[in-house]
Amino acid sequence: MDMETVKLSQIVEKLVPELSSFLTERELDISIVLRDGLSVLEPEDAVEIVQQSILEQQRNACLQ
DSSP: OOOEEEEHHHHHHHHOGGGGGGSOHHHHTOEEEESSOGGGOOHHHHHHHHHHHHHHHHHHHHHO
16 A cells, blocks of 8 residues: 555646636645555546545534
8 A cells, every 4th residue: 555645736636627716725735645645546536535525624614
């Protein structure tokens, strides 16, 4: 396993750049740990990561 930590912005820029305008700077700055690294991600994976990251940010905002 080749774990890699990247910013959400790196994932978006590489795989789904059309989503970048829908994300805030705070969301784009989220650190994501990828089990197998960035090189093996597919666009579908990137969309799922973006969705989960947004949900997590919203959950944290509600708890504060």
